[in-house]
Each structure stands twice: as structure tokens, then as C-alpha cells.
Amino acid sequence: xxxILGVNIDRSFAQGVVTFGPKETKIEGxxxxxxxxxxxxxxxxxxxxxxxxxxxxxxQSVYLKIGTASIISNCPWCDKMARSRxxxxxxxxxxxxxKSDKIIQDQTGYKVKGVLEMHGISKRMLFPFKVSSVIDxxxxxxxxxxxxxxxxDRKDFHIIWNKYLDHGGVLVGDDLTxxxxxxxxxx
Numbered sequence: 001x002x003x004i005l006g007v008n009i010d011r012s013f014a015q016g017v018v019t020f021g022p023k024e025t026k027i028e029g030x031x032x033x034x035x036x037x038x039x040x041x042x043x044x045x046x047x048x049x050x051x052x053x054x055x056x057x058x059x060q061s062v063y064l065k066i067g068t069a070s071i072i073s074n075c076p077w078c079d080k081m082a083r084s085r086x087x088x089x090x091x092x093x094x095x096x097x098x099k100s101d102k103i104i105q106d107q108t109g110y111k112v113k114g115v116l117e118m119h120g121i122s123k124r125m126l127f128p129f130k131v132s133s134v135i136d137x138x139x140x141x142x143x144x145x146x147x148x149x150x151x152x153d154r155k156d157f158h159i160i161w162n163k164y165l166d167h168g169g170v171l172v173g174d175d176l177t178x179x180x181x182x183x184x185x186x187x
Contacts, residue, residue, distance in 0.1 A: 044067075047064075148178075
């Protein structure tokens, strides 16, 4: 499954906090599913927050909350199955939440460490991401661009397609790949 998170915030952030949601961006996903080839969907309800040190522009924390019942695609019966007890179980587990507790910078870039809560399971995760600074040649406006690609094994969160057939991701892929990008104007 691939989720893509992208936001383009063309205003300076206030008090070191950048918030985003469905008005600024979207989260899309796809997962190999042998019956239809690929299931492509998006989440319509989510919110996030990135906190930065205003002087150094260093990232201090990341927060993301996604409403599982908001998944929608061009395949209504797949959406119903994704929301069902078999997979996301949106009635029992209405949200996917990530809260960081540490941002690490090393020679390879940045990593965000925190807790991902999905399907009733909380798991400590470490995800890489990149930060770059760009200047618009026309407006001379400086922006920070944050991006990352994260891999999450759905089985670590007990999201099992079929307990008898789900041995190796033949019907449905195992890995959830999260791709995201945020661009924000800074002073």
C-alpha cells in the first residue's frame, strides 16, 4: 500500500507550528490485490502538525491523525472491505495516529522516532525523512521541503487479510509504503 502525503503551504508558519489537513493536501494509497490488480484509495479525514524551532528551523515534533472510516476509492465494495473488521476495523479503531518523541539528525539525514498506533496496536517506529531548503527564483521566498518514504508491515499491526490464505502477501501485499512531502514558506 502506498500513501502519498503532500502539502504546499505558501504562507509563513505561525509560532513555529505548521498544520495541515485535507484542504491543503491528500493522502492516497494503493495496495496490490490480485482480484482487481491494485486497490487505489485516499483518506478524506486527517490532520497533522509539525512543530519547528523558529530560529534554527529544526523540526521538533510531528503528529498525524487519520480517520480510518474516511477511506474511499472508485471501488465501493473494496472500501467497505477495507473499513470492515477484516482489515482496518474502522468501527473499533477509528484512527491511525503517529506521535513523534524524538527527531534525530545524522550524516544520512533525519529520522523521526515515535509511536504509531494502528488497529489497536501501538508500536515504536523510526522513519527516515529529508529536509531541504529551496528559494523561489522569482519571488526569492525561502521554503523548507520535508519528504520521506516509510515502509510499515501491516501484519505487525495484525491487519490480516485472511488467516488461512495470508501467508506471504500473495493476495494482498504486506508492506505499507508511506510517501509524503510538505513544502512550507519560511521567513
